[in-house]
Amino acid sequence: EAKVQRGNTVRLFDPSMQAAVSARARLVADLKEALPQDQLRLYLQPQFNAEGQVVGAEALLRWQHPGRGLVAPGQFIAVAEESELIVPIGRWVLATACEMLGRWQEQPHLRDVCLSVNVSARQFRQPDFAAQVAQCLDDAGARPHLLELELTESLVLENVVESIAKMHQLRTRGVRFAVDDFGTGYSSLAYLTRLPLHRLKIDRSFVLHLGERSSDDVVVQTILGMARNLELDVIAEGVETQQQRDFLGAHGCSTYQGYLFARPMPVEQFEEWMRARPAAAAP
Ligand code: C2E
Ligand code: MG
Ligand code: MG
Ligand code: MG
Numbered sequence: 001e002a003k004v005q006r007g008n009t010v011r012l013f014d015p016s017m018q019a020a021v022s023a024r025a026r027l028v029a030d031l032k033e034a035l036p037q038d039q040l041r042l043y044l045q046p047q048f049n050a051e052g053q054v055v056g057a058e059a060l061l062r063w064q065h066p067g068r069g070l071v072a073p074g075q076f077i078a079v080a081e082e083s084e085l086i087v088p089i090g091r092w093v094l095a096t097a098c099e100m101l102g103r104w105q106e107q108p109h110l111r112d113v114c115l116s117v118n119v120s121a122r123q124f125r126q127p128d129f130a131a132q133v134a135q136c137l138d139d140a141g142a143r144p145h146l147l148e149l150e151l152t153e154s155l156v157l158e159n160v161v162e163s164i165a166k167m168h169q170l171r172t173r174g175v176r177f178a179v180d181d182f183g184t185g186y187s188s189l190a191y192l193t194r195l196p197l198h199r200l201k202i203d204r205s206f207v208l209h210l211g212e213r214s215s216d217d218v219v220v221q222t223i224l225g226m227a228r229n230l231e232l233d234v235i236a237e238g239v240e241t242q243q244q245r246d247f248l249g250a251h252g253c254s255t256y257q258g259y260l261f262a263r264p265m266p267v268e269q270f271e272e273w274m275r276a277r278p279a280a281a282a283p
């Protein structure tokens with residue numbers, strides 16, 4: 001129910017909307033405390049090559065809130081973006097990830113593990129983004145080629161020229177770039193050849209029905225063929241079944257991530273799991 005006030009102003013009195021607005025305001029207020037109260041955590045989900053060796057891990061953010069419990073990014077990243085809280089949060093993620101890479105250098109079973117970090121649009125758009133990343137790597141003494149930044153198609157395409165310049169700054173240092181959720185965005189392929197990319201990450205939504213839905217089979221085969229021609233690596237996300245894994249393998253996918261292999265886990269658990277793992281165990 002909307003009531004017209006003086007002039008052209010329209011005021012909303014819908015109670016459910018009112019409730020949603022105040023729930024959101026509480027979320028923002030709580031989220032402001034997340035960093036100062038040390039409530040953010042990184043979880044790690046392993047990435048496997050065709051031989052079943054762990055070659056990398058994706059850092060996935062969690063928010064450990066005293067009342068809300070463990071909150072998944074789907075419930076707060078969008079709000080963090082809109083409120084600009086994503087800037088300090090994203091900076092924390094990068095610094096924490098680089099510290100981890102630095103620490104892993106001392107440990108033989110972890111020293112060659114790559115770390116993929118998700119970067120949000122607002123974070124990437126900061127003029128000093130490349131300098132921030134470089135600083136984090138230097139402070140932590142981390143090897144840059146072990147850091148992969150995951151960007152989305154829409155983020156990159158928002159300002160292609162600026163994106164390319166930023167990516168090149170970091171690429172010359174050795175930092176790698178992946179397109180996350182590949183296939184779900186604008187699907188403008190021309191830009192792919194212009195970006196200093198290392199790999200494409202096939203979106204989970206295409207993996208879900210592999211071998212059962214011919215349209216998804218075609219999309220995935222096309223992405224894999226295209227990546228081969230462009231000499232890009234490909235990682236599939238959300239691999240849950242052996243059937244999906246076999247389809248991907250048969251069509252040239254090189255790297256896998258998903259519940260079939262391992263779920264995201266707290267950092268200490270990942271480190272322990274890697275320690276206990278035989279060097280070349282097949283899943
Ligand atoms: P994403 O980058 O596409 O990450 C993959 C998501 O799929 C993760 O969800 C992961 O837990 C989930 N996943 C992995 N394997 C499977 C599987 O086999 N089956 C199913 N059903 N799901 C699987 P999560 O951790 O909830 O993260 C959701 C999204 O939040 C991420 O999607 C990413 O876009 C965003 N995100 C996570 N961490 C960060 C961060 O540090 N910064 C930013 N800006 N965004 C983040
Ligand atoms: Mg990702
Ligand atoms: Mg993804
Ligand atoms: Mg995804």
